[in-house]
Amino acid sequence: MKVIGFDTEWCLSNEDDDSEVNSTIKCATLHLCDENTCLIIQLLHLKSIPVSLLNFLRLPDYTFVGVGIKENLDKLEKHYGIRCRNAVELGPLAASVLKMPRLSACGIDELALVVNKLNIRKDRPLSVVFKDWGQYKLSKKHAKLATVNVYSYFNVGCKLLAAD
Numbered sequence: 001m002k003v004i005g006f007d008t009e010w011c012l013s014n015e016d017d018d019s020e021v022n023s024t025i026k027c028a029t030l031h032l033c034d035e036n037t038c039l040i041i042q043l044l045h046l047k048s049i050p051v052s053l054l055n056f057l058r059l060p061d062y063t064f065v066g067v068g069i070k071e072n073l074d075k076l077e078k079h080y081g082i083r084c085r086n087a088v089e090l091g092p093l094a095a096s097v098l099k100m101p102r103l104s105a106c107g108i109d110e111l112a113l114v115v116n117k118l119n120i121r122k123d124r125p126l127s128v129v130f131k132d133w134g135q136y137k138l139s140k141k142h143a144k145l146a147t148v149n150v151y152s153y154f155n156v157g158c159k160l161l162a163a164d
Contacts, residue, residue, distance in 0.1 A: 003161060005033035005154030006064040006087070007146065008072045009133040011044070027076055028133035029142075031150040032064075035158075038147040040138065049080055057084045065090055065157030066150075067108050090156055097160045112152045115159050124148050 011028040028044045030053075041053065057064070063086045066072070070089055076082040094111055095104035103114060112118045124145055133142065 001161070002034065002062045003154060003157045004062055004064050005031070005038075005150040005152070005157065006066040006069055006072075006084070007031040007150045007153060008076065009146065010075075011133040027072075027079060029138070029146065030076075031146045033147070033150040033154045035154070038150055040143065040146050042138070043080065044133075049082060054082060057082065060085060062086060063088055063157070063161065065093075065161075066153045067091060067111070088157065088161070090153060090160065093160050093164070094156070097163050108149060108152050108156070111156050115156045116152075118152070118155075120148055120152050 008027050008031065009029045010025050012025060026044055028042065030041045030043055032039045032041070043049070056062075064084050065088045067090050069087050073082075073084050073087055076084075090108070090111055091104045091106050094106070094115060095101050098114070100114070103111065106114075109119075109121055112120045132139075
């Protein structure tokens with residue numbers, strides 16, 4: 001089984017005009033990470049979803065891990081028709097494997113600290129704004145935030161699934 005960190009970032013998107021009345025929340029980016037590579041896919045700027053991405057997310061030997069992954073996948077299916085075959089929510093997995101029920105509702109900061117003894121807060125830029133994820137050109141801060149999060153999902157997922 002191959003573990004892949006999975007995350008998304010959402011932003012407000014104005015469908016037809018610049019008024020906030022017609023704004024909807026859309027998935028701006030999809031982040032994937034294995035042991036050596038992190039990939040940021042700007043879904044908001046694609047004309048269509050590549051078939052290769054749809055097929056990849058349905059591979060039976062891959063397990064996609066993340067925090068809020070089930071909710072993200074529900075929204076991705078609704079907005080883009082994207083489905084994922086094997087998705088694992090890290091909080092409940094950590095709670096079960098480590099027999100610490102409180103971890104079920106924790107975010108990646110707490111999970112990385114408890115599972116891998118890593119404080120990722122110091123590596124995460126804090127000045128990235130929700131609406132900025134929809135920009136055509138992402139900043140280095142966007143890339144760093146995306147990779148710190150999704151790489152942490154990968155690391156925590158690998159350790160927990162190996163112990164399960």
